[in-house]
Amino acid sequence: MRYGLPYKGSKNTIAEWIVNELPPNRYFVDLFFGGGAVTHAAMLSKKWDKFIINDIDGRLPKLFVDCAYGKYTTATHPEWISREEFNRRKADDAYIALVWSFGNNGIDYIYGADIEEYKHAYHILTFDNDPEPLKKLGIEVKLSSNSDVYGRYLDYSMQMRDLFAKTESHERLENYERLQTLERLESLYRLQSLQSLQSLQSLQRLQRLQSLQSDYQQVVIPDGATIYCDPPYNGTNCGKYDGFDSDRFYEWAEKQENIYISEYQMPDDFIEIARCEKTVLSAAGGNNMKAIEKLYTNKRTYNSMTDEQKERYKWNVAEQMTLF
Numbered sequence: 001m002r003y004g005l006p007y008k009g010s011k012n013t014i015a016e017w018i019v020n021e022l023p024p025n026r027y028f029v030d031l032f033f034g035g036g037a038v039t040h041a042a043m044l045s046k047k048w049d050k051f052i053i054n055d056i057d058g059r060l061p062k063l064f065v066d067c068a069y070g071k072y073t074t075a076t077h078p079e080w081i082s083r084e085e086f087n088r089r090k091a092d093d094a095y096i097a098l099v100w101s102f103g104n105n106g107i108d109y110i111y112g113a114d115i116e117e118y119k120h121a122y123h124i125l126t127f128d129n130d131p132e133p134l135k136k137l138g139i140e141v142k143l144s145s146n147s148d149v150y151g152r153y154l155d156y157s158m159q160m161r162d163l164f165a166k167t168e169s170h171e172r173l174e175n176y177e178r179l180q181t182l183e184r185l186e187s188l189y190r191l192q193s194l195q196s197l198q199s200l201q202s203l204q205r206l207q208r209l210q211s212l213q214s215d216y217q218q219v220v221i222p223d224g225a226t227i228y229c230d231p232p233y234n235g236t237n238c239g240k241y242d243g244f245d246s247d248r249f250y251e252w253a254e255k256q257e258n259i260y261i262s263e264y265q266m267p268d269d270f271i272e273i274a275r276c277e278k279t280v281l282s283a284a285g286g287n288n289m290k291a292i293e294k295l296y297t298n299k300r301t302y303n304s305m306t307d308e309q310k311e312r313y314k315w316n317v318a319e320q321m322t323l324f
Helices: 012-021 037-045 059-068 083-089 096-097 116-128 132-136 149-167 167-173 176-185 187-202 246-253 299-303 307-321
Strands: 029-030 050-056 211-212 227-228 259-263 270-281 287-296
Touching: 012 096, 012 287, 029 037, 037 050, 050 059, 059 096, 059 211, 059 299, 083 299, 096 187, 116 132, 116 149, 149 187, 149 287, 187 246, 270 299, 287 299
Parallel strands: 029 050, 029 227, 050 211, 227 259
Antiparallel strands: 259 287, 270 287
């Protein structure tokens, strides 16, 4: 299951874990919506009746809702977006910014200049079942009989893997660049991202969702709300939240009722109630590495918990208390 929009820094892999750790209530309030993975999982969990989503980039909640209504599918968006068109439209179109960017970072075009022509030909092969553009680049494939776009993509991915695997050792030395191209053609990352958007059509509770574009402190929190915050992590690249004032956020968060915050580390005034190991992509070298995602709350929320809730979190809290 993929949750939310394809988004750099997405909580997709741990969205279910986060939702399982949060208490049920009437409202679920996501103040730093981002890609919406946690909200998506929360809506499917049925632990909350109504949902409020907020992000300073108002395009993201809107894209989330549009996807849920079926606006973005492999059938409705078969077009190819060139590097020039991407750079021209990324600031105004969240779909193009996320789906057609490298690592869904919303900034850099999805394919390198050296492979772009091949990816375009592979795109035409997958969406139009037309092998000619790829053939002109020296790569021939057996035409797929699959009528479904994603089915054809799987067929052609397998063929690319086979072409790569069957290349003789002496050919590997002579045609190193061609082999690199074959290996990189195995995936069509843009299609995978579009599949993620398409999966949002499973949502059935949109009439209970309110979308906002505001500073988190300006959002009116209703009674009976579970507040979830995934702010820019202190000491990291904040991206669109460049200049984010963490101290201002901590001061505000200390005063809230029933608040839960995703972070790696927080000041001593906050209590870690749960942690989870996750795999992240290192910025240097592109290698996967392990990180510990933590869930915090403030003392006000912890002290108001029932004995049963405290029992659920006691091992993490007890371990934390031994550090001070």
